[in-house]
Amino acid sequence: MIDWQGIAGLAREIAATVLCAAASVFAIAGTVGVFRFADPYTRLQASSLTGTTAVFTILLASLALSPSVAVAARVVVIMVFFLISNPTATHIIARYAWKSGLEPATGPQKRGKRGKRRP
Amino acid sequence: MRPRSLWKLIRVAATFAVLAVLWLLFSGSLEPAAIFAGLCCSLLIASISYDSFIEEHEAARNSIFPRLLPTLAYPFVLVAAMYASSAKVLASVVTGRVNPRVVHFRSRLRSDLARVALAEAITFTPGTISMDLDEDHFVVHWLNATTRHSARAGDEVKGTLEAAIKRIWV
Numbered sequence: 001m002i003d004w005q006g007i008a009g010l011a012r013e014i015a016a017t018v019l020c021a022a023a024s025v026f027a028i029a030g031t032v033g034v035f036r037f038a039d040p041y042t043r044l045q046a047s048s049l050t051g052t053t054a055v056f057t058i059l060l061a062s063l064a065l066s067p068s069v070a071v072a073a074r075v076v077v078i079m080v081f082f083l084i085s086n087p088t089a090t091h092i093i094a095r096y097a098w099k100s101g102l103e104p105a106t107g108p109q110k111r112g113k114r115g116k117r118r119p
Numbered sequence: 120m121r122p123r124s125l126w127k128l129i130r131v132a133a134t135f136a137v138l139a140v141l142w143l144l145f146s147g148s149l150e151p152a153a154i155f156a157g158l159c160c161s162l163l164i165a166s167i168s169y170d171s172f173i174e175e176h177e178a179a180r181n182s183i184f185p186r187l188l189p190t191l192a193y194p195f196v197l198v199a200a201m202y203a204s205s206a207k208v209l210a211s212v213v214t215g216r217v218n219p220r221v222v223h224f225r226s227r228l229r230s231d232l233a234r235v236a237l238a239e240a241i242t243f244t245p246g247t248i249s250m251d252l253d254e255d256h257f258v259v260h261w262l263n264a265t266t267r268h269s270a271r272a273g274d275e276v277k278g279t280l281e282a283a284i285k286r287i288w289v
Contacts, residue, residue: 025209026205026209029209029212029213030212032212033208033212036212036215037212037217039219041219041248041260042217042219042262044248044260045208045219045245045246045248045260045262046208046212048208048242048245048248049205049208049209049212049245052201052205052243052245053201053202053205053245056198056201070147073144074144074145074147077144077145080194083194083197083239083243084239086243087238087239087240087242087243088239088242090242090248091238091239091242091248091249091250094242094248094249094250094260095250095251097250098250098251098258098260099251104219104221104260105219106219106220106221107218107219107220108216108217108218109216109217109218109219
């Protein structure tokens with residue numbers, strides 16, 4: 001007799017662990033990017049790695065761990081609202097910076113050496 | 120019945136339906152009193168706010184109401200695009216090498232809702248942020264730009280997203 005329920009529970013826990021690990025990698029990379037990049041727009045891009053990808057991956061992990069269909073349905077509703085609200089917040093920041101005349105740095109860039117003053 | 124008042128009635132009904140479904144989802148109870156209260160509140164709110172939920176000039180039915188199957192497929196397309204571009208941004212954070220550009224391009228989408236959905240999708244994928252949207256003209260900040268040509272940049276940024284949205288709305 002195979003314990004299917006136990007196997008399913010184990011698979012869900014493994015999936016949630018993998019997703020949480022991926023989310024923490026994205027969150028750390030996004031935070032590092034905010035400090036490494038030079039100009040507000042590129043920093044906003046790096047922070048979207050934390051704000052979008054990491055949060056969405058955590059939501060996927062909580063979907064994998066949800067105990068009942070009712071809870072899973074609510075997580076899906078939260079995901080749908082996140083799909084709408086998160087880009088709106090990023091867009092508001094970028095739009096305000098663009099409308100207020102902040103010039104984005106363009107062209108190929110490489111991070112300067114340590115100690116060099118960055119703009 | 121005049122077309123204008125029929126369209127008003129349809130808008131109220133659509134707003135009411137969306138509110139009622141959301142009520143059932145969030146309250147999660149099937150008691151008669153709860154359902155009755157929810158339906159009454161939905162009707163009240165729909166009669167007040169239908170005009171800002173669906174604007175009057177969006178009178179083409181397929182510019183408002185999404186087609187079912189593409190709508191169900193769209194989140195998977197969006198999430199796949201998000202993870203693909205997240206990997207690229209992750210790589211450029213590690214190497215510190217970026218090539219940011221501001222690109223301008225036009226979209227073939229015709230309805231307001233579809234254009235807003237495309238702008239949201241562009242912002243949702245890391246590496247591109249839509250900064251301005253004026254009718255069909257998009258201004259996008261692009262982290263790892265490969266081209267300065269407007270139409271080609273548009274194809275690379277919008278890519279599969281515009282095709283997926285075009286299947287939902289016009």
